[in-house]
Amino acid sequence: MTPQRPPTTPAEGQRVTPEALREKYESGATVDELVATSGLSYGTVLNRLHDAGTVMRTSWQTRRMRQDPQARQRLAARLRTLYEQHGATLTELAATAGETRRGARRLLIEAGGTVRTTQQTQRMRAAARAAERYKVALSLRARYEAGATVPDLAKEHSYSVATVYRLLHQAGTPMRPQHSHGPAHDTRERP
Structure with missing residues (x-):
């Protein structure tokens, strides 16, 4: 005993x-x-x-933390930047930091960040995608106004012709008149 x-x-x-x-x-x-x-x-x-x-550490995480006491603060600041400016998720932060989601969340809060809801993250990413699409639309507009055709733009960017038309419309592109491929029609009235 x-x-x-x-x-x-x-x-x-x-x-x-x-x-x-x-x-x-x-x-x-x-x-x-x-x-x-x-x-x-x-x-x-x-x-x-x-x-x-x-969230428990491994022995090597404790050693690393003790070797460089500022390392945790730098990591937390880096994670906050990724989270706030680049729209990273907690799962992505955890992968970057070699932590769990809970550990990444704690580091984010330590750096003064606030945790978003899933809906806020989705809205943020949707807005970023929309901004990126608008940039593409402006680029397509510039090429179209320089003389490129819609089928050529579609082929260059691996888009459908309909997508190119939609993006050009979103960019407010004044469209060129369509060509008539049939016989010329006389619109004058005949006596």
Whole structure:
């Protein structure tokens, strides 16, 4: 039978909360260090970190964090830029950072970013696609006004002729008159 450890409790008024443990852990402390400073068992520390929604690091992530304390801040700032200026999703941020979605979200918030809803992200991406399409439409307009034909533009850009017409219309392009391929019609009245 293994001897029981005498229970150690923090001083009166210094209850160890899950949030306090999470804050220390996220600032670089290891679970072993939290066990030593809190007087709690290893399992209790892990449970409280889990209750606080803490994303656990691997040992190499802890080493990397300790080698360069500014690395986390730089990573968080980079993720915020990708998220806000380029419309990246949390899943894309997680892949970039080598983190989980929750970890990427936390880094984003640490950098002062605010998390978008899925609908906001979809609207943002739709607006970006619309802006890109408008650029294409303006480019097609310039080529059309320089003398290119609609079928030539469709072939160059791998679009259908209908798509080219729609994009030209969106760009407000004045269209050239269509050619009549039949016999010339005399529109004068005959006596």
